[in-house]
Amino acid sequence: MSHKILVVDDEPDLELLIKQKFRKQIRDNELQFVFAQNGVQALEKIRQHDDITVVLSDINMPEMDGLTLLQKLHELNNPVLKSVIVSAYGDIDNIRTAMNRGAFDFLTKPIDFNDLDITVKKTMQHLEVLKDALRSHDELVAVQRDLSTATRIQQSLLPRTFPPFPDRPEVDIYAEMLTAKEVGGDFYDFYYIDEDRLAFVIGDVSGKGIPAAIYMAVCRTLLKAIAHQIVHPGEVLRKTNTLLIPDSEDATFVTVFYGVINIHSGEMQYSNGGHCSPYIVRASGQVEQLPLTDGFILGKIDHLDYDAKKAHLEQGDTLFLYTDGVIEAMDSDSNLYEEDRLWTYLQATNGSSIQDIVKGSIADLKRFAGDAQQSDDITVLTLRYAGVNGS
Known part of the structure; x- marks a missing residue:
């Protein structure tokens, strides 16, 4: 099954590097890539390509930064759209904020393309499992039940x-x-x-x-x-x-x-x-x-x-x-x-x-x-x- 990945970054060389790194997967139609230079363009690309499943986004970008984009993606309420953010090494505040806004994983700059490959594969595997779980109404009900259970776990452990x-x-x-x-x-x-x-x-x-x-x-x-x-x-x-x-x-x-x-x-x-x-x-x-x-x-x-x-x-x-x-x-x-x-x-x-x-x-x-x-x-x-x- 082919996955479409949206890459959001204002670095001009990144598109060429990604196409080179994943050329075999692109040739075999395992992966497709769409590129945007900021959050505003990214939202437009998502409207144009409703089959995008992964967003790989830098945090620091003009017009709309990566953290704001994450919030906008969260508001789309799409359970099979996952985000991976890219941040400077040691930028813990932004990484923590991104994870709390729903990012699935993070990478640090400069991007290690072997690490990127592993992260993409892990995200793809997670999406396949998630899609299987969402194919039936019963599983959707189970998700809601899980959230209720999580609330009970959390509340039961806190001093009140x-x-x-x-x-x-x-x-x-x-x-x-x-x-x-x-x-x-x-x-x-x-x-x-x-x-x-x-x-x-x-x-x-x-x-x-x-x-x-x-x-x-x-x-x-x-x-x-x-x-x-x-x-x-x-x-x-x-x-x-x-x-x-x-x-x-x-x-x-x-x-x-x-x-x-x-x-x-x-x-x-x-x-x-x-x-x-x-x-x-x-x-x-x-x-x-x-x-x-x-x-x-x-x-x-x-x-x-x-x-x-x-x-x-x-x-x-x-x-x-x-x-x-x-x-x-x-x-x-x-x-x-x-x-x-x-x-x-x-x-x-x-x-x-x-x-x-x-x-x-x-x-x-x-x-x-x-x-x-x-x-x-x-x-x-x-x-x-x-x-x-x-x-």
Whole structure:
């Protein structure tokens, strides 16, 4: 069966290189290629060629970039149209955004054409399996059932009783999650690792549905088990990453922020594995963003080291953690909510309870997004340090 691939890139030599690399498949009619130089042209090509099954797109392009194109492709609601994005090596923010907007896989520049060949074959195989699954009405119903099951898996694993430790008033905690239509892999957790230290974590698994929900459950369980054995947050992430590698298939990975707070002193140590950097809302109303630590996403590359940094919470200070579904929420014109708007919101929360801060942040996001459907889970976790004499 022939597959038609749309290549979206403004580099003039790429068309010739691809035709040369895949000349045998083109000659044997296994693959057909269509080319566009930006997202606007790509959408027009898709309208002209309704049999396109794969879009290979660069991120940085004129007129309409690759991330905006991904959002537009997601809105087409075509289950047998898959996207592979091309990004600069180490551009984790854009790669994470692309995966959350539905990209099937990613490649890094400069393109390794052997890697491209493998990725194309893997995508083709996935499409054949998917097409087989969608050929009957019963299978379509099963897909919906899978999404419902994924939601139940996700919700059943998240702490939902607040305050979670009524006999430990030193730290107050509250969290909420808005689940996207296509269930993602957001999660949060918190637990005492000894009498003096409270561990907390927030994470975001790439992908959707049951695979993301199961991977999330595995990641959450590993983190909790390792946290009770290892004190250093960076070592917790390093060990978790090593154990996740055998369970990571295709493009699956997870971003994680993990921290430990001493409830008597307010001293906090944390490590960040490619996740959004949290904010501290001081009791005075001042807002600070935690400095990043050196740490890559988990589940993709083995033998990585993760460092840790320290911060101090005074009585009344609030730690605000979130997933990228917050800052990447979009309105109907594809404008992003972004960190600047979140910062502005947090500056106006002085004196608010942590419940009001969380609920208010979600309400502000909803006002911004309006009726636009969100493609990613939206999760917020807050901790307020009350001190040893907390109330």
